[in-house]
Amino acid sequence: MSISLEREKHQNQLSQERLIPGQVLILLAGRFQGKRVVFLKQLKSGLLLVTGPFKINGVPLKRVNSAYVIPTSTKVDVNGVNAGQVDDLYFKRTQAQRRKNEQGFWAKRGELTAEQQTAEKTRLEGKRKTQKSIDDALIAAVKKTPLLKQYLGARFSIGKTTRPHDLVF
Amino acid sequence: MKSEQQQKGVTKTVKKVKVNKKAPVRLWVKAVFTGFRRSKVQQNEKQALLKIQHVDDVSSSRFYWGKRVAYIYKAHSLKNNTKFRTIWGRVSRSHGSNGIVIARFNRNLPPRAIGSTLRVFLYPNRA
Helix, strand or coil, rough: CCCHHHHHHHHHHHHHHHHHEEEEECCCCCCCCCEEEEEEEEECCCEEEECCHHHHCCCCCCCEEHHHHEEEECCCCCCCCCCCCCCCHHHHHCHHHHHCCCCCCCCCHHHCHHHHHHHHHHHHHHHHHHHHHHHHHHHHHHHCCCCCCHHHEEECCCCCCCCCCCCCC | CCCCCCCCCCCCCCCCCCCCCCCCCCCCCEEEEEEECCCCCCEEEEEEEEEEEECCCHHHHHHHCCCCCEEEEEEEEEECCCCEEEEEEEEEECCCCCEEEEEEECCCCCCCHCCCCCEECCCCCCC
C-alpha cells in the first residue's frame, strides 16, 4: 500500500473509534490554534470536517488532520445539521485562486479576467451560503445548552500549572 | 484580516495589518534542554535531553512520545520575513525514571541552547 493510503486508513480507524459527529475538538496548530470547534464528519480524504461555528469563534468550514486535534467529551446535537454537500472538492483550490499571487514575470497571468472575477464571486457566495446553512442549525443546537456558546468562543491555553499529560479532555 | 504578530515561528507580515489584541494562547509545553545524552567523557549530539515542565515520571512522559519539539532562536538577518528561526524535532523516548525525555532534531541542537526553553507541542495527537 502506498504511504498516503496507509495514512488514510489509519486516520479512518482513529475517527471511527473515537470521534462522534457533534463532538467538540480543540485545534492544536495553525491560525485557529486553541479554538474549540464542532466536528461534523470525516471526509473521504481522511481529514475531519469542522466548523466554528463561524459566528461564535470565527472558524469557518475547515478540514483538519485528526493528529492536530484534541477531542473533548463535550458534544453538540447535530441532528439538524446537513453537511452532506461538503466534500473534499469543496476545498479544492481553483486556478484563479492559485494564480492570484503571481508576481514578476507571471504577474499578467495572475490578473483575473472579468469572467474569472464573476466566477470567484459566485463561488464565494455559494461558500457563504453553505457556511450559513450549516451554522444556523448548529447555533440553534448550541443555544440550548447553557454556556456552550461561551465555551466554543473561548480558546484553550496551557497555563503555568497545566499538565497536559494529566488532563482529561 | 487579523494577524497574530506576537507569535514566534509564524511568518510575520511586513505590511501593517489589524493586530489581534487578545491574550496569546500557549499550546505548547515548556521544556528545558539540559544537555546531550552522554557519559562522563563522551556525548551524543544526536540525542537531546529535555526536561519537560511538570513531568516527573516515566508514565507521564509517555504522553509526549512523538510530539513535535521546536527550538526557536533569533538571528540578525531576515529569512522568510522574520528574524526568528526554528529547529524542529520530535520526542523519541524516555530517559531515566524522572520524566526526562530524549528528542531528536532535524539538525542537531547547538550547544548554546543548553539551558534554554524549548517548545513541546501537543501534536501529533495520538489519542
